[in-house]
Amino acid sequence: MGIKVRTQSKKVDKAWLNQHVNDPYVRLAQKEGYRARAAYKLKEIDESLGLVHPGQAIVDLGSAPGAWSQYLRRRMGTDPASGEVRGRLIALDLLPMDPIEGVQFIQGDFRESDVLQALESALAARGLAQLDLVVSDMAPNLSGIASADAARITDLVELAVDFAARHLRPDGALVVKLFHGAAYEPLVALFRQTFRTVKTIKPKASRDKSSETFLVGLGLKQGGPTR
Numbered sequence: 072m073g074i075k076v077r078t079q080s081k082k083v084d085k086a087w088l089n090q091h092v093n094d095p096y097v098r099l100a101q102k103e104g105y106r107a108r109a110a111y112k113l114k115e116i117d118e119s120l121g122l123v124h125p126g127q128a129i130v131d132l133g134s135a136p137g138a139w140s141q142y143l144r145r146r147m148g149t150d151p152a153s154g155e156v157r158g159r160l161i162a163l164d165l166l167p168m169d170p171i172e173g174v175q176f177i178q179g180d181f182r183e184s185d186v187l188q189a190l191e192s193a194l195a196a197r198g199l200a201q202l203d204l205v206v207s208d209m210a211p212n213l214s215g216i217a218s219a220d221a222a223r224i225t226d227l228v229e230l231a232v233d234f235a236a237r238h239l240r241p242d243g244a245l246v247v248k249l250f251h252g253a254a255y256e257p258l259v260a261l262f263r264q265t266f267r268t269v270k271t272i273k274p275k276a277s278r279d280k281s282s283e284t285f286l287v288g289l290g291l292k293q294g295g296p297t298r
Contacts, residue, residue, distance in 0.1 A: 107138035111276035125157035133209030134162035201240040207231040221254035251282040
């Protein structure tokens with residue numbers, strides 16, 4: 072499907088628009104039917120570490136518009152006999168997300184306790200006592216004020232780590248997006264306290280000018296920190 076370019080004013084940054092339209096990952100996403108070029112960030116992380124397999128139980132946090140869920144769903148595959156998804160995937164986002172076959176979507180703010188409860192209730196209803204993988208592309212709206220942005224980023228990542236620590240299998244994995252800045256080193260330290268192995272990855276699909284990077288935690292430490 073095509074990718075819509077939304078602008079908040081009629082004064083479009085032509086240089087950015089030209090770069091976006093000619094971006095090889097944007098074109099590849101259009102060709103392969105992904106809703107956003109972000110799919111290739113997760114694809115590279117997965118291919119590097121072998122995270123996603125058919126039959127897994129996965130939660131996708133910050134899922135809209137759905138490119139990561141699309142990638143995960145494709146990797147899970149379909150049982151040829153029953154036609155059912157080979158695995159279980161629940162996605163959550165504050166924004167609406169168009170349906171994806173085989174993906175259960177919950178709309179709400181992950182920072183709100185009632186939304187988190189709805190997610191945990193959905194896991195229990197589907198018999199998902201433990202998850203194989205949690206992925207988070209959540210990111211706050213950055214204000215440009217370093218201290219405020221660091222606090223917002225920290226809050227989201229800490230929530231994801233806490234959720235993963237309570238729901239992952241002992242050998243499960245967590246992938247989160249974060250940004251270089253004041254929050255970076257403390258969050259890397261939190262990952263190292265929580266997981267046996269920690270990887271930092273800057274995918275090729277992540278634009279050079281972006282300060283984003285991805286942290287991957289593999290295998291929970293016993294007695295790791297929770298909030």
